[in-house]
Amino acid sequence: MEAVASTGGQIMPPVMGAAAFVMAEFLGLPYITIAKHAAIPALLYYLALYFAIHFEAQRTGLRGLPREELPSLRTVVVDKGHLFVPVFIIVYLMLVGYTAPMAALWGTLAAALSTWVGRLGWLYLLVLLVEFILPGNIMVVLGLGWLVLAAIRLATPQGRAGLKPLLTKLFPDALEDGARNTLAVAAACACAGIVIGVIALTGAGLQFTSLVLAAAKESLIPALTLTMIAGIILGMGMPTTPAYIVQAALLIPALIKLGVLPIAAHMFVFYFAIISAITPPVAMAVYAAAGIGKTNLWATGLAAMRLGATGFIVPFMFVYGTSLLFVGSWLEVITTIISSCLGVVCLSAALHGWLTKPTVWWERVLLGIAAFLLIKPGLLTDVLGLVLLGMVVASQKFLDIVRPPIEAKGMAEARGSAVELDAARVERAKQEG
Template sequence: MSHTPQSRDEAARDEAQPVNAEGADEVAVEANRRLYYGWQWLLFGILAIAYSLFHLVSLNIYPLETWSFRILHIAGALILGYGLYAGTQFADDDSRRSAAWMRWLSYALLVPALYALVRVIMMQQEMSAGAMRIAPEIEAWHFGYPLILATVAGILLSWSYRQVRDRLSPADLVLMVCALAVAGYLLVMFNSPLRASTGTSFAPMGISYAAIAGSLLILELTRRVAGLALVIISAIFLAYVFAGPYLPGFLGYPGLSVGRFFSQVYTDAGILGPTTAVSSTYIILFIIFAAFLQASKVGDYFINFAFAAAGRARGGPAKVSIFASGLMGMINGTSAGNVVSTGSLTIPLMKKVGYPARSAGAIEAAASTGGQIMPPIMGAGAFIMAEVTGIPYTEIAVAAIIPAILYFLSIYCMVDFEAARKGMRGMRSDEIPKFRRLVKQVYLFAPIIILIAALFMGYSVIRAGTLATASAAVVSWISPNKMGLRAILKALQLAGGMSIQIIAVCACAGLIVGVIALTGVGARFSSLLLGLAGVSQLLALFFAMCISILLGMGMPTTAAYAVAASVVAPGLIEIGIQPLVAHFFVFYFAVVSAITPPVALASYAAAGISGDRAMSTSVASFKIGLAAFIVPFMFFYSPAMLLEGSWMQILRVGVTATLGIVLLSATVQAWFFGPVKAWQRIVMLIGALCMIYGGLMTDVAGLAIGIVLFLLQRGRNDGGTRSVASD
């Protein structure tokens, strides 16, 4: 675009800044989310603030015993979750509300729930007075049975109990009391010598009763906040625990009794294991950090900055989507959430400059999914990777740099080539924010920079995250959106609400991890991969890819990676792949399950905004994000991609892989420096795969193919390209 001096009219239009991101930091209100007023709003606001402060204090000032901290972490999320999320749709008017008998039945269930809670208090007093254990009949008749009755009946009632949006359902009040009773009993028992008896015939049955009720509460909350996919997969794994002894082949195992399984599943072997360890430390801390960034309107600034930087390029809004989604991905850490926050602005603008609805939604979905692999935060999966592998988080973040660059470069080239092929324009200067204004507020990037600097200066992740959170508040004092006490409390309240989904998902994933650990199915899967590797390592990797995507379909990234890391990664390590490479392999495919048909959460969210069909959008986003399905294989064939090796190896692999990604994008879009013929696309694909493979000879062959095609394109299509560009 030519840079001519602006007239006064143009300057006036720039002053108006018609494209200005506002509300990107607002949290989307789900269909089943309650909106309280008056004393109920105040009560749940205080609970959310207290929940966030509990974690900040416990992580930085007054640490608690590990299991106790994790039990309280889950219990707080359950209480908040059942208070804020309804189990069914809200009634449109009073005539569609539930019958009075259902309300009274719900209140009647408070009796067994409160009775179980009171018995927990009495048991705690007995144990404090010197009792070695509680009588089994007391645990069964006065705690276990009332608790399970209230939990099961409360969940069933909540499915059909319809109410107005601003009131708490009595059925959900029952479930909140049950969550308190579960946490109370587990705290009593796990802080006594009986903790060592879990998984044996000497374990109190009360632990199993509490674990059954707690598992049901976690599954139901997960259904409310994350959908049925993860719940169904969890149910299949739970069914395997008891059906496994009757299954043939490698799936069979000796079996576990109800008591033995459930006395262990609510320990660090399952629900209180690695996934909850991460959600109760790193994830909750970065959610609080994200809430502080949102409260200071940094998300709006990120999107406006992206518009100012990339809006004028051809297909401008699509390129803005790439940059904005990468920046926002560092804040919200979920693919679908990223789509909603940035796509509501970028998708309509993409359609305005000529992208079909399908392409607009697909670009946003693919770009938003990339936010999960964008260092330094990389979504919650990176923290779980650090916890599971023992590899320092900073090493994981550094290793992710080249793959993230390749992924976003691929999407950028796909977008650019499509814009060139269709002769699209960029946005006019009067349609985007003024860059010189935005650059004056570049200090808003300071919290992110401080976070990165603190991590690489050797601070722990918790200390670095806390420092970055504090810096977000301080930086806001020199910005137009100053954070006073009210704004800080608002950010803490926001963090409490934002954390519910990810904590429920992590706890539910912990249930699956517990099944895998206690039944040994992961080890049998590893032996299956080992057998496949004897035939072909590529076949074993392809099978691992399919399983990782299948496990991740319809699930949030965190749960998808946690499950795949338990099932697939050990098998990859068993066949000789380095732990970092193996975990990055399954992590990438868990992430891209969000754009993989037929169940593609990010694509479905984008289709809802673009107006196109969900399946068409998911197929298009799969095509645009194709590089993400190839890059993980590069980890195996070229570990230098993850910065494993000498600097010369890393440089060579990085450069050739970049060129290969450009050729791959040109192949998909049938455009390089002009239209690409069918035979050229085939040759181009071969050249791309040669350079992506990473061997010295294949790199040379790929470079030769690329140079020949470049010369052919420049010689044959140079004039046509200029004419399209001038249009």
């Protein structure tokens, strides 16, 4: 679950993965426009993940922590909510037209200062509100706002005591870690640049485009399938950004020649470069999750693919239904959102064997068919999908049939390994005690 949720962070606005900023440069569009186009597909991804987790929990009897063990939401927001201030600053600066590097610079400074000023960081939202109501020189306003908060913080003993560790330890260490983490991505991007240079000089890009068009025989589905496979394979061996850059040179021109909108073609490639992180055999996010949880790699990988199944379908959805990218009339956008949301819920129910109660095999089949009908744009397919969904809902409500729970093998193995690990830890603690 964590691997799938974390992987989707790169496609979720307002702060998407680094490749989204590269996409903005390729398309000549502001980053905020890219974020707008990505909003609905990202919401569908997380909506499907939410229901997949919900259905799996219902089917296996999993329950959350008792309410008395949960921290108070009010306490968490008051104590730690100021840490969201840097995100608000980044989003606001990009909304008003500043470049991504400038927004990132101010966000970095805000993150460092927010950890020092603590709850006073909430007051900075007033600064943003004033700037929004009475627009002026935003850089001056942001700077003065932090100076005022810093002066207030310095007036307290705790503030003066916390300043030295921030300047001598925390901030330098953060810069060093950032530089170290950048090296791998920078090296990969440099290699991708060399590849693109060779492609441009030799004309291999045009030849590859012709090859894809010939293999697809002027049909979009084979071309999209080839692009998906290439994106997953490249994403297995490279970080998202260089994988996207290489595909932008090789594969996107072929999709555009087949009539795909440029933004849809770029988003399609972008998605599969990211989804490769949860696609076995080389699924880096799954490797990390399996290592932390001490679970079987293949069981965890298959469970991740089932939880993130919508991520493999959403790109096809917005290629054929560009209203998911906010392209088209508002009526088209709204109807597509509603039908797509119902479709991904049906898909999650079909994959996990639960809707309002355990599903029998023919209900899962109907839910799967309903999912693809609702996902495909069109009034007729939407009506047929709703009819099938209604049949399953009526079956679950009115038919008195035997409904044995269907245990998902991959989930069971992953869950069993975690239980065994917890038991081993308890036993070791008893021995040490």
